[in-house]
Amino acid sequence: MAERGSLPLHTQIAELLIRDVAAGRLIDGERLKPEREMAVEMGIAVGTLRKALHKLTAMGMLQRVQGSGNYIRASAKPNAVYSLFRLELVRGGGLPTARVLDIARLAKDPALPPFGTAPDAHRIRRLRYLSGIPAAVEEIWLDGSHAEVIAIEDVSESLYLHYRQRLGLWISRVEDRVGQGPLPDWAPREFPVAGGALLPLVHRLSFGQDGRSAEASLTWYDPATTRYVARFS
Amino acid sequence: MAERGSLPLHTQIAELLIRDVAAGRLIDGERLKPEREMAVEMGIAVGTLRKALHKLTAMGMLQRVQGSGNYIRASAKPNAVYSLFRLELVRGGGLPTARVLDIARLAKDPALPPFGTAPDAHRIRRLRYLSGIPAAVEEIWLDGSHAEVIAIEDVSESLYLHYRQRLGLWISRVEDRVGQGPLPDWAPREFPVAGGALLPLVHRLSFGQDGRSAEASLTWYDPATTRYVARFS
DNA sequence: AGGAATTTGTGCGTATGTATC
DNA sequence: AGATACATACGCACAAATTCC
Numbered sequence: 001m002a003e004r005g006s007l008p009l010h011t012q013i014a015e016l017l018i019r020d021v022a023a024g025r026l027i028d029g030e031r032l033k034p035e036r037e038m039a040v041e042m043g044i045a046v047g048t049l050r051k052a053l054h055k056l057t058a059m060g061m062l063q064r065v066q067g068s069g070n071y072i073r074a075s076a077k078p079n080a081v082y083s084l085f086r087l088e089l090v091r092g093g094g095l096p097t098a099r100v101l102d103i104a105r106l107a108k109d110p111a112l113p114p115f116g117t118a119p120d121a122h123r124i125r126r127l128r129y130l131s132g133i134p135a136a137v138e139e140i141w142l143d144g145s146h147a148e149v150i151a152i153e154d155v156s157e158s159l160y161l162h163y164r165q166r167l168g169l170w171i172s173r174v175e176d177r178v179g180q181g182p183l184p185d186w187a188p189r190e191f192p193v194a195g196g197a198l199l200p201l202v203h204r205l206s207f208g209q210d211g212r213s214a215e216a217s218l219t220w221y222d223p224a225t226t227r228y229v230a231r232f233s
Numbered sequence: 234m235a236e237r238g239s240l241p242l243h244t245q246i247a248e249l250l251i252r253d254v255a256a257g258r259l260i261d262g263e264r265l266k267p268e269r270e271m272a273v274e275m276g277i278a279v280g281t282l283r284k285a286l287h288k289l290t291a292m293g294m295l296q297r298v299q300g301s302g303n304y305i306r307a308s309a310k311p312n313a314v315y316s317l318f319r320l321e322l323v324r325g326g327g328l329p330t331a332r333v334l335d336i337a338r339l340a341k342d343p344a345l346p347p348f349g350t351a352p353d354a355h356r357i358r359r360l361r362y363l364s365g366i367p368a369a370v371e372e373i374w375l376d377g378s379h380a381e382v383i384a385i386e387d388v389s390e391s392l393y394l395h396y397r398q399r400l401g402l403w404i405s406r407v408e409d410r411v412g413q414g415p416l417p418d419w420a421p422r423e424f425p426v427a428g429g430a431l432l433p434l435v436h437r438l439s440f441g442q443d444g445r446s447a448e449a450s451l452t453w454y455d456p457a458t459t460r461y462v463a464r465f466s
Numbered sequence: 467a468g469g470a471a472t473t474t475g476t477g478c479g480t481a482t483g484t485a486t487c
Numbered sequence: 488a489g490a491t492a493c494a495t496a497c498g499c500a501c502a503a504a505t506t507c508c
């Protein structure tokens with residue numbers, strides 16, 4: 001197998017396994033065959049397979065236990081990345097939904113941190129909710145090189161799911177900054193509910209192996225109802 | 234070389250290089266010797282060195298360029314952990330220092346998130362500065378099982394350096410929450426400078442390989458001068 | 467309880483491809 | 488075009504953790 005294309009073999013193997021998880025051919029908790037066996041069946045070296053498995057581990061889709069085996073960890077959550085850096089209610093949790101206000105393809109705003117390679121980008125403006133409570137307004141800039149057009153239906157729910165499933169992008173690096181700043185003038189008038197000061201959050205995502213940054217976003221959230229959670233492990 | 238058997242060799246090599254960067258023995262932009270040469274000098278295999286170099290790359294401290302070489306990318310980072318989750322000036326950067334207000338060994342506050350195994354903990358209260366500007370007040374709870382006593386001199390500068398060098402603890406997991414809350418009554422009167430509302434940051438650290446949580450801390454920072462930066466890669 | 471079998475972790479060495487100089 | 492240097496891939500040996508008998 002492994003008809004060599006442009007991508008490295010271990011990357012192809014990793015994506016093959018990811019598709020297997022997404023398609024339900026590998027289910028949560030399932031134990032994979034031993035590495036050596038898998039490698040022989042796939043016609044590749046153990047080290048190559050191990051690289052692929054390590055990538056899945058980093059994505060939180062796999063748990064490797066020495067002396068035991070490799071176990072699929074396909075969380076019930078829409079995706080795992082979401083749980084690394086997310087907004088949640090001050091009282092904890094909250095079901096995230098979003099209303100897309102506007103999508104446009106524009107030249108990049110020079111005020112943004114640098115990202116991507118194309119001169120233009122998709123600008124997505126959303127109002128985000130947690131369990132129905134308005135939590136944040138958000139402006140996302142996705143580099144123009146990854147898609148021709150993005151429709152509102154595409155990104156109404158889980159944006160990152162769309163990235164991964166439709167655009168083939170997976171997150172390799174995230175950088176966030178929480179500071180101070182004014183509310184943007186395009187925010188809906190009903191938000192924030194209590195009329196207090198919002199916290200701005202500059203979010204920067206990099207995709208794929210090369211780690212080139214491909215998205216920059218600005219989020220303003222309401223600290224009266226919402227908090228920002230970051231997790232590293 | 235590489236006598237201590239506790240940590241994997243490639244991890245030891247990575248930390249060695251990190252210390253070299255932190256100590257200024259390797260400066261920004263410097264080109265390392267070829268992998269083969271380095272490996273021979275260190276008495277290790279090329280593959281082992283490569284693992285270490287990949288780790289530095291993931292941490293953003295190194296750029297690997299095929300056909301050219303390995304280049305140090307040190308943008309004035311005191312240490313690696315600090316750069317993952319840190320406070321910095323709104324205008325960027327800032328040299329972190331701290332003044333210890335109080336250290337005590339107490340029973341754990343039940344209001345804190347659970348951490349560690351001992352019934353009591355060291356409580357460290359600090360006022361933190363960035364380039365001399367008061368940035369945050371902080372209350373740190375370190376599980377009592379890791380040290381008998383902690384002196385003010387120990388933790389006046391880099392707390393995490395003390396953890397790793399004196400207590401043998403290295404950070405394996407971090408979880409942060411930024412929300413809303415009141416200023417603690419023990420904060421110095423001169424802080425915050427502008428008298429505005431502070432942002433509370435609940436910080437939870439786990440140490441070692443087992444990932445048992447060993448520290449919980451509460452930080453209140455001044456968004457007028459300071460922002461919180463989180464990075465994942 | 468204990469030992470053998472299983473399975474992943476670590477480290478080493480090598481060959482070939484590919485980008486840079 | 489040639490030399491240099493990192494990227495990828497392969498395979499082996501032993502260590503460490505787990506599982507099973």
